[in-house]
Amino acid sequence: MNREQRLLLIERLIRQNAVTTQEELLMLMEGAGMKCTQATLSRDLRQMGISRGFDGRGGYRYLLPERRVEPDEPVPGRETEAITAMTWAKGMLLIKTPPGFAPAVAIKIDRAGRYEIAGTVAGDDTILLIPRDGVSNEAVEECLNTIFESKTTTKN
Amino acid sequence: MNREQRLLLIERLIRQNAVTTQEELLMLMEGAGMKCTQATLSRDLRQMGISRGFDGRGGYRYLLPERRVEPDEPVPGRETEAITAMTWAKGMLLIKTPPGFAPAVAIKIDRAGRYEIAGTVAGDDTILLIPRDGVSNEAVEECLNTIFESKTTTKN
DNA sequence: ATTCATATTGTATATTTATTCATTTTGGAT
DNA sequence: ATCCAAAATGAATAAATATACAATATGAAT
Secondary structure (H helix, E strand, O other), rough: HHHHHHHHHHHHHHHHOOOHHHHHHHHHHHOOOOOHHHHHHHHHHHHOOEEEEOOOOOOEEEEOOOOOOOOOEEEEOHHHHOOOEEEEEEEEEEEEEOOOOOOHHHHHHHHHOOEEEEEEEEOOEEEEEEOOOOOOOHHHHHHHHHHHHHOOOOOO | OHHHHHHHHHHHHHHHHHOOOHHHHHHHHOOOOOOOOOOHHHHHHHHOOEEEEEEEOEEEEEEEEOOOOOOOOOOOOOHHOOOOOOEEEEEEEEEEEOOOOOOHHHHHHHHHHOEEEEEEEEEEOOEEEEOOOOHHHHHHHHHHHHHHOOOOOOOO
């Protein structure tokens, strides 16, 4: 009955059903043995970026967010804006960027030479940041804040 | 003061301002010399497919419908064959592909936007897939099955 | 274990959006 | 111009969603 499972269930239900209201989703969840309130759903949906849109036939419907690329190109030196999302997983920090920007951002992180950060691996639009053993997530985020001199957290 | 002009104005205002509520839009319109009621706006927005989404910073915002022009995807629908092996290690999934194919396959995985998958990092012939914490290996593999089996997706 | 901070949640309520219904407007066809 | 039907609109209200606040749970540090 934890949050993680609830989010997974929500995503599945939205994907598989044409959900039109939060109340409806609430009932679907109850049917799946997961219970919460509308208030919680409202918050969950916002966090997951699931918004109420249109089904193209005059009706409403909740829609999963599209992974899409923002057209704006970050200016060199303002790599902060090139970070579009961050998630902790497996003790590592996954940093998302617009396509092609991962290397530039990763280089900036590497150059900072912070002890807390063991290293990074950059793909095209994703960076895998591996913290040194024993370093907390918070410490790493603190590092990034320093490096980018801006508020960067995994939360919205 | 006709409908046509109103719709055009609405589109322009939404495009140029971070409109968060219909009331707000109402005031902007009044400022532009066009007056109507919230009821009319609600109907107009639905007709134009303008829905309330998220601004990515925790706030709400009305968004114009996307014209989805997908960038060219190498060999559409044939990404499945590009996976030559998969192995679980350290809670992550290593996916092998022929040389040069990793990015294309990774993009396909990313685009699916599955909650279970925190992110991927693609090299030249290897993809490192990091599941979100608490997600089982089976769930991830289920995801991949879905992503690569559903060649016939219904668009709405 | 205890303390503290932070995150999560429900209840009640406020805010926002959609719809009903009556009225007005618009655009033909005569 | 007059009539009619369809479309558009506003006022009021219903429906749906977001949030303030208080309570509880969780986790880290001691």
